[in-house]
Amino acid sequence: MTPPDIALLATVVGSIVLFGGAAAIALGWAFRDGQFDNFDQGSKSIFGPDEPVGEATDAFPGINVEVEEATAPW
Amino acid sequence: MPVMTAPEPVRHDRVKSAAERAAxxxxxxxxxxxxxxxxxxxxxxxxxxxxxxxxxxxxxxxxxxxxxxxxxxxxxxxxxxxxxxxxxxxxxxxxxxxxxxxxxxxxxxxxxxxxxxxxxxxxxxxxxxxxxxxxxxxxxxxxxxxxxxxxxxxxxxxxxxxxxxxxxxxxxxxLYVTQWYILGAIFWFPWLYLVAQFTIFWAPVTGVVQPIVNWWFGHNVLGLWFTPVALGSAYYLIPKIIGRPIHSYYLSIIGFWSLALFYSWAGMHHLIGGPIPAWLATASTVGSMMMFIPVLAVAINHHMTLLGHFHRLRYSPALRFTVFGAIAYTLVSFQGSLMALKEVSKTAHFTHYIVAHAHLGAYAFVTMIFFGLFYYMIPRLTGREWVSSVLIRIHFWCAAVGITTYFAALSIGGWWQGRMMNNPDIPFARIVMYTQPHLLTRSLAGLLLTTGHIAFAISFVMNLAGWGKQRSGGPTLFVEPQATYPPGPPSL
The missing domain is CATH 1.20.120 (Four Helix Bundle (Hemerythrin (Met), subunit A))
Incomplete structure (x- = not known):
């Protein structure tokens, strides 16, 4: 085997070990930490008291979504 | 009409939470x-x-x-x-x-x-x-x-x-699904970049291994760097903007892990027909087909989350761009998987069809979602509203019409270009002449896209310069509490 072959083999094997290992560790941690225990709770983690579920948080400048929706003809 | 006020503890929580987000x-x-x-x-x-x-x-x-x-x-x-x-x-x-x-x-x-x-x-x-x-x-x-x-x-x-x-x-x-995607991206991209640099330039491998590494890198830049960040952004923006949690959080996690598992196989489909081992191209085709799993998971999730809220596209610039990008993700991924089939590749290879596909991914999907993210993120960072709705609308329509025209012109032209190139009876010069109107249309579409980018850059600079209205509702509450507006639907 030439030096480039050895370098390539080391890269491929190293990558498999590194990435396979990292994925296994990440999955193991997620299960142990209870990340997959409550999906309903997880999906709501981006909301908070200031931006709760049910409240739109973006609009064109000068538009109030609630007012627009209340007055929309459709 | 009596003014409704929130109970004190709730108001206190809102203020505290908004202050934390602002910090x-x-x-x-x-x-x-x-x-x-x-x-x-x-x-x-x-x-x-x-x-x-x-x-x-x-x-x-x-x-x-x-x-x-x-x-x-x-x-x-x-x-x-x-x-x-x-x-x-x-x-x-x-x-x-x-x-x-x-x-x-x-x-x-x-x-x-x-x-x-x-x-x-x-x-x-x-x-x-x-x-x-x-x-x-x-x-x-x-x-x-x-x-x-x-x-x-x-x-x-x-x-x-x-x-x-x-x-x-x-x-x-x-750990929200967006964080999974971001952690994946910042782990994968340095690895991809270093390995590609190492094996192509610093300690060059020889023969066909070079193009193999090249396309493993080239394809994964989109799939394991831009795609996870863009999808992560969409998974944050869509639910956040419409105020509704993701339809199926379970599906979103399946989507992430199946992307992590299958995407890096897919790059070799760029070399179908080339002098690489047949098993490698076949394995890549299988990986490309397996990509239907994460794509379907994301497509179902985004569509079902938006169901009943599509009217909000009229009101939110960030949502418009993001949803356009999310739809393009489904299209480009389905198209990409089909392009990995040898029969399709036989025609599409080395034609403008590939350029159209690349721009559907890099622009219609990734760039549009990043535009959406910027429209949401920048005002929250500067504390200033966007200055002009008109500029945002110009940007959106130039980008949407421009990239659709671009994709259609090069896809149609590229496909027929491939069919003609596979026919030895057609002179090459005739094929070149055939593509001219398609390439002209591509340039016109490019002018539209650039016009949109200029409008976007003007908005961006004006916002940074502090020309936008300062928000009265705090740095993260972007709904004016007391505003009054003329009745009637907003213009598109």
Whole structure:
């Protein structure tokens, strides 16, 4: 085997070990930490008291979504 | 009508939560704006280079006087400007801001990220102008001159370390799906980049292994760098903007892990028909087919989350761009999987059809979602509203019509170009002439896209300059509580 072959083999094997290992560790941690225990709770983690579920948080400048929706003809 | 006031504890919680979010946004404001501003600059530069390259294909004597502006150099410089410049810098801005917000953690030592921003921009500058002045390397996606990559590697190292540091300081115990995608991206991209640099330039492998590594890298830049960050952004923006949790959080996690498992197989379908081992191309085709799993998971999730809320597209600029990008993700992924089939590849290979597909992914999907993210993120960082709805609408319609026209023109032209090239009875010159109207249409679409980018850049600069209205509802509450408006539907 030439030096480039050895370098390539080391890269491929190293990558498999590194990435396979990292994925296994990440999955193991997620299960142990209870990340997959409550999906309903997880999906709501981006909301908070200031931006709760049910409240739109973006609009064109000068538009109030609630007012627009209340007055929309459709 | 009596004024309804929220009970005191709820109001207190809102104020406290808004203050925490404002402090988090303030902590990452400087670095994120540095990455975002330079991203916009390289978008404009990339657009100009793209226009020059595009016009040259149907006006062959356009700017022929200087070697710096030959098609080969300008096209490579465009790719570096929009790939490593615009899209990557926007991706870094997204990673930093989203990770801070979702971890509910403030960014520490932001000065190191200013250094990373400077290094990255020096790298892009050297890449773009090095290529223009003749120092490019003929490896797709890695065409930067050899003196540019060390800057990217150093900057990437800092960005990845800081993103992980924010994650480790998190106050939010749950790891939201966006964070999975971001952590994946900042882990995968440095690895891809280093391995590709190592095996192609620093300790070059020989023979067909070089193009194999090249396309493994080239394809994965989209799939394991831009795609996870863009999808992560969409998974944050869509539910957040409409105020509704993701339809199926379970599906979103399946989507992430199946992307992680299958995407990196797919790059070899670029070499179908080439002199690579048959099993490698076949394995890649299988990997491409398996990509239907994450794509369907994401498509179902985004569509079902939006169901009943499509009317909000009229009101939210960020949602418009993001949903356009999410739809394009489904299309480009389905198309990409089908293009991995040998029968399809036989016609599509080496034609403008591939260029159309690449832009459907890099622009209609990734760039549109990043535009959406910017429209949501920038006002929350600067504390200023966007100055003009008109400019935003110009941007959206130019981008949407432009990329649709671009895709249609090159897909149709490219497919028939492939059919004709497979017929030995058709002279090559006739095929070239056949593609001319399609290439002209592509240039017109490019003009539209550039017009949109200029409108976007004007909005962006005006916002940074503080011309936008300061929000009265606090830095993160963007709904005016007492505003009155004339009745009737808003204009599109």
């Amino acid at each position: 988090i946004d303030a902590s990452c404001r400087g670095p994120v704006l540095v990455f975002a501003s330079s991203a916009v600059f390289w978008l404009l530069m990339g657009s100009m280079l793209a226009l020059i390259a595009s016009f040259k294909l149907h006006i062959p004597y356009f700017l022929t006087g200087s070697p710096e502006l030959t098609f080969g150099r300008v096209r490579m410089a465009h790719l570096q400007s929009v790939g490593i410049g615009w899209a990557s810098l926007a991706a870094v801005a997204a990673c930093l801001w989203l990770m801070c917000r979702l971890s509910r953690a403030e960014l520490m030592y932001p000065k190191m990220l200013y250094l990373a921003g400077a290094l990255w921009n020096i790298g892009v500058f050297l890449a773009v102008f090095g290529i223009i002045f003749g120092a490019g390397q003929s490896v797709e996606w890695l065409d930067a001159p050899p003196y540019a990559p060390p800057f990217f590697v150093a900057a990437l190292g800092i960005v990845s370390a800081w993103t992980v540091a924010v994650f480790r300081r998190r106050r939010e115990p749950h």
